[in-house]
Amino acid sequence: MAVQAISVVTLGISSLEQSRRFYAEGFAWKTVFENEEILFFQMNGLVLGLWLADKLAEDMKRPVAAPGSNSLAHNVGSEREVEGLMSRLESFGGVVLRKADAPPHGGFRGYVADPDGHAWEIAYNPGFKIDADGSVTFGV
Numbered sequence: 528m529a530v531q532a533i534s535v536v537t538l539g540i541s542s543l544e545q546s547r548r549f550y551a552e553g554f555a556w557k558t559v560f561e562n563e564e565i566l567f568f569q570m571n572g573l574v575l576g577l578w579l580a581d582k583l584a585e586d587m588k589r590p591v592a593a594p595g596s597n598s599l600a601h602n603v604g605s606e607r608e609v610e611g612l613m614s615r616l617e618s619f620g621g622v623v624l625r626k627a628d629a630p631p632h633g634g635f636r637g638y639v640a641d642p643d644g645h646a647w648e649i650a651y652n653p654g655f656k657i658d659a660d661g662s663v664t665f666g667v
Contacts, residue, residue, distance in 0.1 A: 532572075532573075533573050534573055534574065535573060535574045535575075535576055536573065536574075536575050536576070536599070537575075537576035537577070537578055537583065538575075538576070538578070538641075539578060539580030539583045539584065539591070539592075539643070540577045540578065540579060540580060540641075540643045541579070541580060541643050542643075543561070543563070543566060543577075543579065545620055545642035545643075546566060547561075547566060548619050548620050549616065549620045549621055549641045549642055550566070550568065550575075550577065550641070551566075553615055553616040553619030553621060554601070554612075557569075564578060564579050564582045565577065565578040565579070565582075570661075571658075571660045571661045571662045598645075598646040598647065598648050599645065599646070600647070600648040600649075600650055601647055601648070601649055601650070602650050602651065602652060602655055602657060603649065603650070603651055603657075604651065604657055605651055606627070606635040606651050608651065609635050609636065609637060609649050609650065610627050610637070612649050613626075613627060613649050616639045616647070616649070617639065620641070620642045621639040621640060622639065622640045623637065623639055624638035624639060624640050624646060625637050625638040633652070633653070633654070634650060634651055634652040634653060634654075635650070635651045636648050636649065636650040636651070637649055654666055
């Protein structure tokens with residue numbers, strides 16, 4: 528039986544400096560590896576890779592594509608934390624796509640794009656349990 532797991536998420540980026548500022552300073556995440564093409568962040572259970580888009584496309588043997596209409600999510604423990612982190616990310620090069628508000632299904636969320644346009648939902652969901660290591664359990 529296959530294990531439901533994502534090992535690595537890799538996003539194509541245009542600038543290591545801009546991405547390092549947004550992720551390392553904005554989110555206050557620490558890199559575990561970096562070189563002239565890529566940044567790796569050890570997350571809780573997976574690795575986030577930020578690779579220069581042209582090098583990622585070359586590796587996949589595909590043309591460089593603009594970021595699509597996808598989003599990643601970062602859950603926090605309160606509505607106040609949503610607004611605080613969104614403001615922080617904006618000050619480190621992010622662009623607010625949607626101000627934080629309460630969706631019809633509950634909780635509180637807003638969207639911030641990183642310097643390459645990758646959308647991040649910053650969310651509080653009272654039905655999600657967040658462990659001390661940041662792991663999120665759905666529907667607890």
